Amino acid sequence: MGWIGEQVDSIKSIQFRQLLTQAITLGMIVTSALIIWKGLMCVTGSESPVVVVLSGSMEPGFKRGDILFLHMSKDPIRTGEIVVFNIDGREIPIVHRVIKVHERPDTGEVDILTKGDNNPGDDRLLYARGQQWLQRQHIMGRAVGFLPYVGWVTIIMTEKPIVKYILIGALGLLVITSKE
Amino acid sequence: MHSFGYRANALFTFAVTILAFMCAIASFSDTLNSPTPTAHVQVLSINRFQKRPDGDDEVSMTFNISANLRSLFTWNTKQVFVFLAAEYETSKNSLNQVSLWDYIILEKEDAYFRIRSTNKYRFIDQGSNLRGKDFNLTLHWHVMPKTGKMFADKIVMTGYRLPEVYR
Amino acid sequence: MDWQGQKLAEQLMQIILVAFAVVAFFTGYVLGSFQMMLLIYAGGVVLTTLITVPNWPFFNRHPLKWLDPSVAEKHPKPQAAAATTSKKKGSKK
Numbered sequence: 001m002g003w004i005g006e007q008v009d010s011i012k013s014i015q016f017r018q019l020l021t022q023a024i025t026l027g028m029i030v031t032s033a034l035i036i037w038k039g040l041m042c043v044t045g046s047e048s049p050v051v052v053v054l055s056g057s058m059e060p061g062f063k064r065g066d067i068l069f070l071h072m073s074k075d076p077i078r079t080g081e082i083v084v085f086n087i088d089g090r091e092i093p094i095v096h097r098v099i100k101v102h103e104r105p106d107t108g109e110v111d112i113l114t115k116g117d118n119n120p121g122d123d124r125l126l127y128a129r130g131q132q133w134l135q136r137q138h139i140m141g142r143a144v145g146f147l148p149y150v151g152w153v154t155i156i157m158t159e160k161p162i163v164k165y166i167l168i169g170a171l172g173l174l175v176i177t178s179k180e
Numbered sequence: 181m182h183s184f185g186y187r188a189n190a191l192f193t194f195a196v197t198i199l200a201f202m203c204a205i206a207s208f209s210d211t212l213n214s215p216t217p218t219a220h221v222q223v224l225s226i227n228r229f230q231k232r233p234d235g236d237d238e239v240s241m242t243f244n245i246s247a248n249l250r251s252l253f254t255w256n257t258k259q260v261f262v263f264l265a266a267e268y269e270t271s272k273n274s275l276n277q278v279s280l281w282d283y284i285i286l287e288k289e290d291a292y293f294r295i296r297s298t299n300k301y302r303f304i305d306q307g308s309n310l311r312g313k314d315f316n317l318t319l320h321w322h323v324m325p326k327t328g329k330m331f332a333d334k335i336v337m338t339g340y341r342l343p344e345v346y347r
Numbered sequence: 348m349d350w351q352g353q354k355l356a357e358q359l360m361q362i363i364l365v366a367f368a369v370v371a372f373f374t375g376y377v378l379g380s381f382q383m384m385l386l387i388y389a390g391g392v393v394l395t396t397l398i399t400v401p402n403w404p405f406f407n408r409h410p411l412k413w414l415d416p417s418v419a420e421k422h423p424k425p426q427a428a429a430a431t432t433s434k435k436k437g438s439k440k
Contacts, residue, residue, distance in 0.1 A: 105274035255379040
């Protein structure tokens with residue numbers, strides 16, 4: 001009976017090793033995604049280097065579901081640039097165009113007014129109560145590049161969470177069951 | 181291992197990689213285009229020039245814009261956003277930029293235009309510094325591609341001056 | 348799909364896709380139409396899918412020739428393998 005025990009042991013060890021390998025593969029996928037994201041953050045200097053357009057306020061330039069690449073540099077902000085900004089008390093950042101800039105001479109502080117290309121009026125109504133201008137600290141980055149439609153994946157995932165769970169489940173199953 | 185699903189997956193991955201590559205080259209091909217746009221702006225009249233109740237100066241003016249931006253369009257251009265901004269310096273601010281008018285050009289044929297307009301957005305200063313002020317009018321454009329990198333540039337036109345007295 | 352067929356399928360996929368990409372890009376660039384480029388490329392992808400994904404008969408022209416069991420028994424197996432087979436028989440008894 002010693003031989004059977006040997007076989008069972010070898011099978012057990014194989015499965016254990018396979019399980020380990022798969023866990024490592026999964027870890028590698030997750031960490032490499034994280035590395036790419038953090039690397040982009042370093043290169044672009046923006047806390048979220050890629051944003052998905054969620055509203056139609058910049059049509060026909062940007063449609064819902066388009067992806068924007070952001071860059072945050074020390075260069076001063078000028079009119080016409082498309083910036084992504086955060087309003088205090090609002091969770092979702094907004095992508096709009098700068099239409100007014102007032103810059104102080106010595107400190108370099110700026111007052112900025114924005115507007116969506118497709119909106120009739122400027123953004124003062126979107127700002128916090130009583131806020132007239134955006135300052136530098138509200139700006140998360142300026143849009144430099146553009147990729148159409150790709151962002152739909154994330155929109156669908158956030159609006160229909162079930163799709164996300166199915167997808168994650170299927171992927172996980174695939175990783176666990178696949179050999180080699 | 182070489183199953184239906186495996187082949188479909190390999191094909192899809194390869195196809196998307198090539199598509200991304202094509203888009204990147206298309207975006208790069210834009211840099212080979214060296215545009216030669218021309219623009220001319222004429223201020224026809226100052227319609228209103230007042231101090232607002234809160235102490236800021238406000239101007240309303242009528243101007244003529246003629247521009248030829250056709251050379252900005254390439255095969256990868258979705259739209260050109262063009263706008264006119266007044267730029268001036270005051271004692272408080274080293275730079276003031278105020279958009280007066282903008283326009284979205286979707287077709288190359290529409291990029292050669294001549295428009296008479298009053299300022300679409302309010303020309304309001306931060307303070308009361310506009311009397312007798314020299315200012316530049318700058319025609320900016322922002323080229324949005326179908327995919328890839330966005331471009332922006334401008335033509336600065338100098339030598340405009342606001343009147344000495346409110347009207 | 349046999350080994351030769353797999354290699355052929357993979358090569359066909361890569362060659363056809365790259366060829367279509369090049370053609371699509373230049374046609375699009377010359378005609379100044381981004382949409383044209385995408386259409387041609389999409390057509391290429393569909394064509395490639397039809398050619399390389401289903402298991403067509405021409406991928407199976409080189410079937411593997413396994414040794415006949417009777418032939419296999421004439422050639423003795425290596426030592427280790429022989430030992431395990433004998434053990435198996437032993438344990439079954």
